[in-house]
Amino acid sequence: xxxxxxxxxxxxxxxxxxxxxxxxxxxxxxxxxxxxxxxxxxxxxxxxxxxxxxxxxxxxxxxxxxxxxxxxxxxxxxxxxxxxxxxxxxxxxxxxxxxxxxxxxxxxxxxxxxxxxxxxxxxxxxxxxxxxxxxxxxxxxxxxxxxxxxxxxxxxxxxxx
Numbered sequence: 001x002x003x004x005x006x007x008x009x010x011x012x013x014x015x016x017x018x019x020x021x022x023x024x025x026x027x028x029x030x031x032x033x034x035x036x037x038x039x040x041x042x043x044x045x046x047x048x049x050x051x052x053x054x055x056x057x058x059x060x061x062x063x064x065x066x067x068x069x070x071x072x073x074x075x076x077x078x079x080x081x082x083x084x085x086x087x088x089x090x091x092x093x094x095x096x097x098x099x100x101x102x103x104x105x106x107x108x109x110x111x112x113x114x115x116x117x118x119x120x121x122x123x124x125x126x127x128x129x130x131x132x133x134x135x136x137x138x139x140x141x142x143x144x145x146x147x148x149x150x151x152x153x154x155x156x157x158x159x160x161x
Contacts, residue, residue, distance in 0.1 A: 002031065002053045006075035007066065008045045008082075011037060016048065022065045027058035047074065072133070084114075085132040085142050091155035093118060093126045101149055110135035111142055 009015045016035055023030050032051040040046055052062060066073060074082045093101070102113055115131035134142055143159050150157040 001056055001059065002051055003059050004075075004077050005050045005052070005073060007048045007050060008072040008074050009048050011040060011044060011046050019048070019066070019069065019071055020050075022069075023052060023062055026061040026065060028052045028054035028062050045072075081136055083134050083136055083139060085134055085139055086160070087130050087132070087143070087146055088127060088158040089130065089146075089150060089155045090127045090158070091125050091150075091153065093128050093155065094120070096153040096155065098128075101153070104149055105130070105132065105142070105145055108138075108141060108145060110138055 007019065009019060016033075020030060020033070029052065030050065031053050032049070034049040035046070037046055052059060054062075063073070063076075072082060089101075098116075098118070102116060105111065106113055111132060111134045113130060114133045116128060118126055118128040120126045130146075132142055146159070147157055149155070
C-alpha cells in the first residue's frame, strides 16, 4: 500500500535526512521525495512531499515515528490535518500581559501559536498579528478562546485575516 504525505520541516542542514532515515528501518520504502527549499512559510519551515509504501502496520509505525520526532504532518493521502488561522488583537496588549494571552491560547489541545508580531505605538494602543496552527476542525475553538480573552482584557479582535 502507498501513502502520500506532506510534512513541514525546518530548513536546516540534516533535517530531511533525519526524517527519511527511519523509514526503511520501520519496514517501509521511500518512493518519492519532493523537497522545495524555495517555498517557506512564516515560521521558516518548508513543505516536503513524500510517498512511502509498505504494509499498513509499517506505514503506521512510520507515522508514529514522525509524531515522536515532532514532525508536523500537514496532509496524509490528500486529507489536510493542519490549518492556519490568523487574527489581530488591538488594544493595550503589552499592559494586559502578552505571555498570559499566548499561554491561554497554547494550552488548547492541538493548537499552537507559530507567529506573534506586535506593533507598538508608544503609550497608545498596540496591535498584534497572531498566526496559529491548529488541527483540522478546531478553528472555532481558537476563535472562542481568543474572543474570551479579548473581552476579559478589553481588546478588539479581528478574526480570519
